Amino acid sequence: MNQEEQLNVVAEEEGDASNEGRVPPFQTPKGVHDILPIDHDFFTFIKKVVRHRCRQAGYKRITTPMFEFTEVFKRSIGDTSDIVSKEMYTFQDRKGRSLTLKPEATAAIVRSYIQNNMSQLPQPVELYYIEPNFRYDRPQAGRYRQFWQFGFEVIGESDPALDAQAILLAQRIFGDLGIADSLKLQINNIGDMASRAVYAEALKDYYCGKERYLSEEDRGRLLKNPLRLLDSKHEDTIILNQSAPKFKDYISKESQEFHDEVLEYLTDLGIGYTENPTLVRGLDYYNQTVFEFWDEKKGAQNSVGGGGRYDGLTELLGGQPTPAIGFAMGMERVIAQMKRNKVRVPSKDDLHVFVAQLGREAKKICLPLIDQLRENGIKTMGALGKGAFKNQLKIADKFKVPYCVLIGLTEVREKTAIIRNMKVGTQVTVPFSKVVEEVVKRIGKENLDVYDPKDPI
Ligand code: ATP
Ligand code: MG
Numbered sequence: 001m002n003q004e005e006q007l008n009v010v011a012e013e014e015g016d017a018s019n020e021g022r023v024p025p026f027q028t029p030k031g032v033h034d035i036l037p038i039d040h041d042f043f044t045f046i047k048k049v050v051r052h053r054c055r056q057a058g059y060k061r062i063t064t065p066m067f068e069f070t071e072v073f074k075r076s077i078g079d080t081s082d083i084v085s086k087e088m089y090t091f092q093d094r095k096g097r098s099l100t101l102k103p104e105a106t107a108a109i110v111r112s113y114i115q116n117n118m119s120q121l122p123q124p125v126e127l128y129y130i131e132p133n134f135r136y137d138r139p140q141a142g143r144y145r146q147f148w149q150f151g152f153e154v155i156g157e158s159d160p161a162l163d164a165q166a167i168l169l170a171q172r173i174f175g176d177l178g179i180a181d182s183l184k185l186q187i188n189n190i191g192d193m194a195s196r197a198v199y200a201e202a203l204k205d206y207y208c209g210k211e212r213y214l215s216e217e218d219r220g221r222l223l224k225n226p227l228r229l230l231d232s233k234h235e236d237t238i239i240l241n242q243s244a245p246k247f248k249d250y251i252s253k254e255s256q257e258f259h260d261e262v263l264e265y266l267t268d269l270g271i272g273y274t275e276n277p278t279l280v281r282g283l284d285y286y287n288q289t290v291f292e293f294w295d296e297k298k299g300a301q302n303s304v305g306g307g308g309r310y311d312g313l314t315e316l317l318g319g320q321p322t323p324a325i326g327f328a329m330g331m332e333r334v335i336a337q338m339k340r341n342k343v344r345v346p347s348k349d350d351l352h353v354f355v356a357q358l359g360r361e362a363k364k365i366c367l368p369l370i371d372q373l374r375e376n377g378i379k380t381m382g383a384l385g386k387g388a389f390k391n392q393l394k395i396a397d398k399f400k401v402p403y404c405v406l407i408g409l410t411e412v413r414e415k416t417a418i419i420r421n422m423k424v425g426t427q428v429t430v431p432f433s434k435v436v437e438e439v440v441k442r443i444g445k446e447n448l449d450v451y452d453p454k455d456p457i
Contacts, residue, residue, distance in 0.1 A: 031137065031145030042335045043148070045345040047130055049176040050150045057169055059126040059152055064108035066132075070098040075316055076107035078284025080225035087135040101134035104283070106310065106326050107317070109153050114319035123156030124324075130331075142302055142333045151307070151328030158311060158323030160258050163289045164265030170305060170327045171271055174293065177334060178343035183293040183304055185271060188279040189259035190227075190290055191251045193312070199250040200226045206244050213240060230280045246277050255288060262289055281306060285313040289325065295337060304337055305329025352443050354396035355382040358389055358408040365407055365432070369417075372436050373405075377448025396422065403442060405435060 028034065035043060054061070070090050077083050089101040102108055109127060112118075118125050130150045137143050152169065154162055167185065174180040190196060203226040211219055213236045214229075221228040230241055251259075266273055273291075281290045292306035307327030314322035338345075353373060357366045363384060370382040381399060383392045389408065396404050406418040406427075417435045419442070420427040430438050440448065 029145070031139035033144065033146075039335060041345045041347045041349070042338060043331065044347075046150065046177060046331055046334060050128065050130065050173055053169060053173050053176065054128045054152060057126065059128045062109060062112065062127045062129055063131060064102070064105065064112055064129075067099045067101050068108050068111065070100040072107050072111050072317065073100055073103060076110070076283070076285050076313055077104070078225070080221065080228055081284055082228075082231075082282055083135060087137055089134045089136060102131075103133055103135045105129050105131065105133070105149060105151055105328065106153060106283075106285070107313070109326075110155070110310075110313050110317055110319070110324070113155055113322075114314060114317060119156065119320060119322065124162070125155045126152065127155070128152040142330070142336055144332060148331035149328045150331060150334075151326060153324060153326040155314070155324040156322055158309070158325075160261035160289075161265055163262045163309060163325055164269060164271075166307065166325050166327055167266065167271060167291060168269055170293065170307070170329070173329075174304075177338060179304070179334065179337045179341055182295055182337065182341055184296045185266075185273040185291060186276040186279050186294055187263070187266075187273045187289070187291040188247075188276050189251065189255055189262075189288055190280055190286060190308075191247065191255040192287055195250050195252045195255065196227065196247075196287075199245070199247050202245040202250065203227065203229065207240070210240060213237075225284075227280055230278045231282055241278050244278075248277060258288055281308055285310045285316065287311050291327075293329070295340075302333065304333045348449065350379070351381050351399050351401045352379045352447070353381070353403045353405060353439055354392075354399060354401040355380060355405045355407070356389060356392035356396065357382075357384070357406075359412070361412045362407040362409070365412060369405070369407075369432075369435060373439060376436055376440055377450035378436075378439055378443060379449050393420075403439060405439065 051061075070088070073088065074084050079085065083103045088103055091099055093099055109129070113125065128151065130148070132146050132148050134146050137145060139145060150173075152166070154166060167187075171180060171185070174183055191199075204222065207214070207222050207226065207229065211222065214222065215232075215234045215237070218229055218232050218234055218237050221232070229237055230244070232238060232241070248256075263273070263275075279290055279292060280286075281292070286308040288309040288311065290306070290308035292303045295302055295304065305328060307325065309323070309325045311321070311323040313324065314320065355366050355370050355373070357363050366382055366384065370380050373380040381401070383395060387395075389406065393404065402422055404420040404422055406420060411417050411429075411432075415432045416429050417432055418427050418429050419435070419438055421442075
């Protein structure tokens with residue numbers, strides 16, 4: 001090796017030491033994000049609220065697989081919908097079968113209803129879910145490529161009272177989450193297939209000659225499914241939509257009566273609503289009642305949740321004709337709304353005690369002590385590293401624990417431990433055998449976190 005080569009090796013080694021030449025740190029792909037502990041407090045709270053409300057109403061939880069045959073979603077949601085035309089994560093498995101990551105839950109649940117003969121159960125079948133969805137959406141605030149949804153479905157019966165009851169359940173959940181007052185219910189009736197087909201022709205006539213104002217995407221919608229234009233996010237189309245023919249002039253008498261009855265029940269229940277004749281929703285399987293909850297200041301761009309009736313979907317997927325209604329809300333959008341409303345989430349995660357130690361002998365004592373404290377329902381963190389007492393106490397301060405247990409060389413020798421009140425700064429020395437009892441006394445029996453396998457889930 002000549003001198004120049006030797007210098008290169010030295011330079012490379014030095015580069016290594018100063019971080020150069022390392023693999024650049026990985027980032028998440030665009031549009032997906034970690035749910036960090038701070039947001040998990042919100043997630044846990046939301047799950048608690050929805051489980052409680054669903055339990056009260058007799059719903060049972062269901063989880064369908066993360067992926068399905070692509071056809072399940074294509075047939076349900078519709079070829080011309082945003083989801084199917086551009087948002088699905090579709091791939092082939094090793095045998096060349098086309099599979100798709102679940103972009104929404106309803107189609108999969110209806111597939112499951114048919115596959116598992118749920119029509120044999122007492123009807124309606126009431127199901128709820130909490131799970132991630134995947135859509136190749138344009139990432140921005142409140143719009144991700146993996147996001148979580150809570151939702152529920154009522155399958156097997158049709159009556160305007162069921163629609164009102166579904167909306168009420170959503171409303172109650174928003175109430176428990178502290179965001180009901182900031183959301184406004186938008187509601188519409190999109191009728192049945194026959195009247196929608198006539199209406200689609202009227203929309204086509206209206207837009208013919210106005211193509212130059214439409215984006216390429218909306219021109220495609222005009223050709224394939226003019227109703228989708230009403231769901232457009234393009235500004236010019238939104239303006240044109242305001243003067244477009246209204247569905248109320250094409251709705252059948254039965255649908256109008258159904259709609260009026262839903263509204264009457266809502267009024268009786270004291271639920272405020274805005275009738276929104278351009279609300280069509282992004283999925284083709286809906287009929288009759290459709291609804292969304294919007295933050296009034298943000299409008300359609302930030303629908304927190306929505307749903308509707310989908311009486312034709314079961315048949316579309318190969319089952320018997322079965323009426324149904326469902327609702328789904330985006331958990332990330334709910335969390336954002338809770339944060340905007342400054343909703344505080346109660347957490348049970350706060351620690352009770354921090355155990356600090358010094359030396360190997362102390363550690364030997366601390367390991368079983370920490371275990372015993374936890375067994376007795378004391379939420380305990382043990383600093384089992386090599387830091388000095390002072391540094392360990394600084395960390396304890398950061399965790400805002402009310403008490404510290406300290407075991408140093410003297411305490412090991414004398415078989416004692418120090419219990420320090422972190423708020424007041426006072427401390428007492430107690431015999432080692434009394435530590436658990438003394439800590440329990442200070443924390444209070446009612447605050448202990450004890451696992452009881454007999455607790456109902
Ligand atoms: P949008 O019109 O905002 O695209 P959507 O009509 O596609 O919504 P739905 O399919 O009805 O939405 O899904 C129900 C809820 O799921 C929405 O109200 C929203 O809260 C949430 N949601 C939908 N897409 C996303 C996404 N890409 N990121 C985060 N949440 C989403
Ligand atoms: Mg969408």
